[in-house]
Structures are given as C-alpha cells and as structure tokens.
Amino acid sequence: MALGTALSVGLVGLKAFMIQLQAFISPGLPFFSIIGLPDASLSEARERVKSACTASGFKWPQTRVTVNMSPASMPKRGSSHDLAIAASVLSASEFIEPDALDNTVLLGELNLDGTVLPINGLLPIMLHMKEHGMNRVVVPRANRDEAELIDGLDVMYVSHLGELIELFGGRANYTVHEIHVDTRRRDLPEGNLLPVGDMNEVVGQHDAKEALKIAAAGGHHVLMTGPPGMGKTMLASRFPGILAPLNQQQQFEVASIRSLCGQLGTHGIDSMPPFEAPHHTASVASLVGGGTGLGEPGSVTRAHHGVLFLDEAPEFAPRVLQSLREPLEAGYVAVSRSRGTTIFPAQFQLIMAANPCPCGYGYGTGERCTCRERDRIRYFSRLSGPILDRVDMQLQVCPVSHIGSRQLPEGDSSERIRQQVIAARSMAVERFRSFGWTSNAQAAGSWLREHTPHRVLAVVNQALSSYQISLRGAYRVMKLSWTICDLDGRTSPNLDDVDRALSLRTTEVN
Structure with missing residues (x-):
C-alpha cells in the first residue's frame, strides 16, 4: 500500500477552508478516481493531472489510483487543486519525498503539458492561510503580483509541474513551452472600469x-x-x-x-x-x-x-x-x-x-x-x-x-466635495466607534430613537402619523438628518436638518 498526502484550500464564496488530499495506490486494474464531492471541472482533473505528470517524466502507475479530498462533506470545485492532486500522487509513488509536502499548501491549474496556469481567488485563500497560521504555499508564477500583496508568507512560485518535483527533491524530465495566450478564467464579465471625470x-x-x-x-x-x-x-x-x-x-x-x-x-x-x-x-x-x-x-x-x-x-x-x-x-x-x-x-x-x-x-x-x-x-x-x-x-x-462660461466652478470639483465628505464621515466614525459603524446609514433604530433630539423626532412623528412616510422611511429621514448635521459640523440635527431630509425623502417620481 502506498499513501501520499498534500494540502490545498477550497472556497465557498469568499469563505476558505483547508483541504487534505490523500492519494492511495493499490493493486487492481488501471483506474484513476477523485472522491470527496468534486464538481465537473475537478473530476476532469484526472486527465489533466495524468498527462501533466507524464509530461514531467513520471511514469503513471498501471494500477488503481484513488485521491480523496477531505472534508468529504464540503463541495470542492475548480481547477486550482490540480497541483495538489498531482503532488499527492507523486508523493504516494515516492517520486518526491513524502515528508517534503508537510504544512505546504499547493495551488495551481495544470495544462496537459505540465504547465502551471494561474488561478482565481488566490487573495482570499492566502488571507485565510495567514489567519490560521499556515505560512508555506506554492502558487503559479503567473499569480506572483497577487501573491505579493500578502506579507508574512513563505511563497514559492512554479510555472511547470517539473519545477515542483525538483523543488521537493525529485528528478524531473520536462520541456517548458511558452504560452502567449491569456489563459485566465473569464466565465464572469469584466467589471466596469471607473469612469474618468470630475x-x-x-x-x-x-x-x-x-x-x-x-x-x-x-x-x-x-x-x-x-x-x-x-x-x-x-x-x-x-x-x-x-x-x-x-x-x-x-x-x-x-x-x-x-x-x-x-x-x-x-x-x-x-x-x-x-x-x-x-x-x-x-x-x-x-x-x-x-x-x-x-x-x-x-x-x-x-x-x-x-x-x-x-x-x-x-x-x-x-x-x-x-x-x-x-x-x-x-x-x-x-x-x-x-x-x-x-x-x-x-x-x-x-x-x-x-x-x-x-x-x-x-x-x-x-x-x-x-x-x-x-x-x-x-x-x-x-x-x-x-x-x-x-x-x-x-x-x-x-x-x-x-x-x-468655459471656466469650471472650483466649488463643484470632486476633490473639494470629497474632502467635505471625508470630514463628515470622520464625525460619524467617531460617534459610532463603540458600535463599529462607519456611516449614518448603518445606525440602528434604537440608537436613533435615543439620541435624536425630541424636536426632530416630533417632526418625524408628524410625517409618520400623516402617512407621508413609512416606519422604515422615518428611520431613514433621521439618518439623513444626522448626515446633513455632520456636513455642517454640528453635533446633533435641528429642525432645518429634518425639514431638508424630509424634502429629499418625499419627492414625487412620477
């Protein structure tokens, strides 16, 4: 019986979790299976990993190979686990030293020729590793810029599976093929670039x-x-x-x-x-x-x-x-x-x-x-x-x-408005420091009822009783009043602030 292990990290949304991979090489007819709730793209890793290992000088076992990904109850998806799957099989075959992979996370997609392709979601994975004390990781060389955003981790970069084999004490035989095509995943649309303008x-x-x-x-x-x-x-x-x-x-x-x-x-x-x-x-x-x-x-x-x-x-x-x-x-x-x-x-x-x-x-x-x-x-x-x-x-x-005239009014410039916004936000952050809120829009209704002046509350209640606004709208009017007050540099809203808030809130749209 031959058993090899490797570590990877999975994502469910932005929530990361550790994955332990165990490769088991046992007697039987040639067959390669991956278990542990893999999705379709991960099940296809069998052909990518087998071809990449062969392209790196490794003779694939002509017997049964099983790779388990635990925890088995968590769904696994994506091609970012290819490198860890290959490493677990190489470790089980003693093509690399089994102990060399201890406490090392391996991330990367494999091409059929053994090339390691970049992956998506590397940043939240590395943040999870740093938070949980895992500090050694192997990532694709094409992800270097992203990996360098996080300090305090021992990061190793590879562009071919053969480099990984040599990195952990094995002997590989491979040829690096230059790829000039952008192979990053594009199944989601590019976000809107911020328009330039003032x-x-x-x-x-x-x-x-x-x-x-x-x-x-x-x-x-x-x-x-x-x-x-x-x-x-x-x-x-x-x-x-x-x-x-x-x-x-x-x-x-x-x-x-x-x-x-x-x-x-x-x-x-x-x-x-x-x-x-x-x-x-x-x-x-x-x-x-x-x-x-x-x-x-x-x-x-x-x-x-x-x-x-x-x-x-x-x-x-x-x-x-x-x-x-x-x-x-x-x-x-x-x-x-x-x-x-x-x-x-x-x-x-x-x-x-x-x-x-x-x-x-x-x-x-x-x-x-x-x-x-x-x-x-x-x-x-x-x-x-x-x-x-x-x-x-x-x-x-x-x-x-x-x-x-052609001259643009300086008072309406984005930078001047932004400085006023920053000053008002700073007042809100200081006011809500013990609550962790960063803006008036996040303030809870209980806080608003307790700290909004009674005269302002009376105006809000009058609008509420006349069905001019709903209960949700009443709280939003109070939040607007506090924001108008912050922009004027005062410590609490007055009647003018709530009147303006109501006028901004109740404008007819049709």
Whole structure:
C-alpha cells in the first residue's frame, strides 16, 4: 500500500477552508478516481493531472489510483487543486519525498503539458492561510503580483509541474513551452472600469450635486429622476470620486472579490470604491449572483463597499429590481443552488436614474410627450413601493436653461466635495466607534430613537402619523438628518436638518 498526502484550500464564496488530499495506490486494474464531492471541472482533473505528470517524466502507475479530498462533506470545485492532486500522487509513488509536502499548501491549474496556469481567488485563500497560521504555499508564477500583496508568507512560485518535483527533491524530465495566450478564467464579465471625470464637468445641477454630497457622506441610496440628457449618468459616474477612500480592511475585501472574479489584474487594489453599472437587460443571476452547483458573485457583490448604478432603472425587469430588496436591507446576498448556499457580501450604495416617462419628454408643459397615462403608470410601477421605501433620497434633476462660461466652478470639483465628505464621515466614525459603524446609514433604530433630539423626532412623528412616510422611511429621514448635521459640523440635527431630509425623502417620481 502506498499513501501520499498534500494540502490545498477550497472556497465557498469568499469563505476558505483547508483541504487534505490523500492519494492511495493499490493493486487492481488501471483506474484513476477523485472522491470527496468534486464538481465537473475537478473530476476532469484526472486527465489533466495524468498527462501533466507524464509530461514531467513520471511514469503513471498501471494500477488503481484513488485521491480523496477531505472534508468529504464540503463541495470542492475548480481547477486550482490540480497541483495538489498531482503532488499527492507523486508523493504516494515516492517520486518526491513524502515528508517534503508537510504544512505546504499547493495551488495551481495544470495544462496537459505540465504547465502551471494561474488561478482565481488566490487573495482570499492566502488571507485565510495567514489567519490560521499556515505560512508555506506554492502558487503559479503567473499569480506572483497577487501573491505579493500578502506579507508574512513563505511563497514559492512554479510555472511547470517539473519545477515542483525538483523543488521537493525529485528528478524531473520536462520541456517548458511558452504560452502567449491569456489563459485566465473569464466565465464572469469584466467589471466596469471607473469612469474618468470630475463633478465640475457637469453643467449646472448644483442642487443635485449638493444632494449627492449628502448621499456620499452618509452612505444613502439615491433615485434621480429627470429629462434625458441633463446629466444624471454623468453625476452617477462621478459619484465614486467624491466618496471617502476605502480603509485597508475594505480594500482587501474588495480585492478578494475581484480575485474571485478574475478581475484583480484589471483593477488592482486601491482606495477607490468600486463602480458597477449593469445594463438594463441584466438577469437576476447576473445582478445578485447565480450559476450551477454553487453560486457565483453578481454585480451587487462586485459593488461591495462601492456603487451600484442602475441607469434607466424602470427598464429593468420587475423581478430583477425586486431581487435588490434583501441585499439593500441585510448588506449581503445568500445564493442557494443545488450544492449549497453561498453567502456573498453586498454593502453598496444604490444609485438609480429614471426619465419622467417612457419617451422622456414628460416634463415642463409636457407638450412633446407622446406617452399615454397608462404607459406612464406602467413605466414607474416597476419601481415598486418596497424598493422606493429603501431608497433614502429621491432627486429631481431639472432641465438646464443655459450654458455658462468655459471656466469650471472650483466649488463643484470632486476633490473639494470629497474632502467635505471625508470630514463628515470622520464625525460619524467617531460617534459610532463603540458600535463599529462607519456611516449614518448603518445606525440602528434604537440608537436613533435615543439620541435624536425630541424636536426632530416630533417632526418625524408628524410625517409618520400623516402617512407621508413609512416606519422604515422615518428611520431613514433621521439618518439623513444626522448626515446633513455632520456636513455642517454640528453635533446633533435641528429642525432645518429634518425639514431638508424630509424634502429629499418625499419627492414625487412620477
């Protein structure tokens, strides 16, 4: 009996877990099996591993080879375990020293010629290893830039299975073939690159910019309604530029999501919040996550700690819009599929833009509007009450009557607005330090009831008793009041703050 072991790390969403692989070479007819709840791509590893080992000078055993991946109750998927599977078989055959693989995690996809290909999700795997005291790992050389983001680990890089064999004391015979094709997985779409632009490039719309400053300072969701061509999309695309920068923990969370989606090489890791703008034909699965077996992240997860922008929001399918209700409330999304439930983070700011009617000309006197009343009702009925109730601010983006001078107003620049937002956010962080909240939007209702001045609460209760707002809306009005107060540098909101919050909250959208 010959037994070899190796270590790998699996992912369910962003949650990592250790996998022990044991290869058992026993008498019997030639057969290679992998057990332990592998998915289809992992079952196909049998042919990749067998061919790669042969290409590295190893004579595959003409007997029965079984590789078990434990814990057997956890689903395993993906091709990132190829290298560990091959190493366990090589260890069982004593082609490499069995003890050499102790406390070493092996990650990498194998090509048929033995080439080690890059993998997705390396960053959350390495963060898990560092957290649990595992400090020795072998990764593909093509993942070097990503691996170097984590300090304190002993990382070894290989580009061919033969290099792994030599690294652990074996003798290999192989030829390295240069690969010029980008072989990284592309089963998920590339995220939206952050548009380049400044707030002062948007002509007019001073009131909308002030409202977006409040939204950025407090982490509030926004709906902008107005005629086409008046700057709604421009305002939204420049919104990440006025947000407070991500802290180190948030940067690693965003980078881990991008690593899982194969987008880290495109975006990198920085302090700029992510920006996602799915097309209005997007499906529920592409927005909140989906796939077969185990769920894959959607746009709401890729927008974590950033902005999800839905342009032409009423054009999205009602079922798609309704799927946003849970992540808006909970800050995460649970994707249930046949092999289990995967939980992805989804703390994002939602910005929606809509025209006043399907044709877009239902403003002012409405002389150019060609829509029937039932068309207008059907258009906005897709933005249901439960969705609008979760949107803190509803803005009217008014038509621009004239174009001013060529000089751009300095007061509307993204950098100046951003500094005001950072100052307001700092006040909120200090206020909620003992609770761990980073914005007013995260404040609990019990805290708001206890600390909001009685005069402000009286105004909110009056709006609540007249059915102007719902109970959820009452709390969101209080949160808006605290944000307006923070931007003015005061310690508690006053009557003017709550009046302004109510006006931002209760604007009609149709």
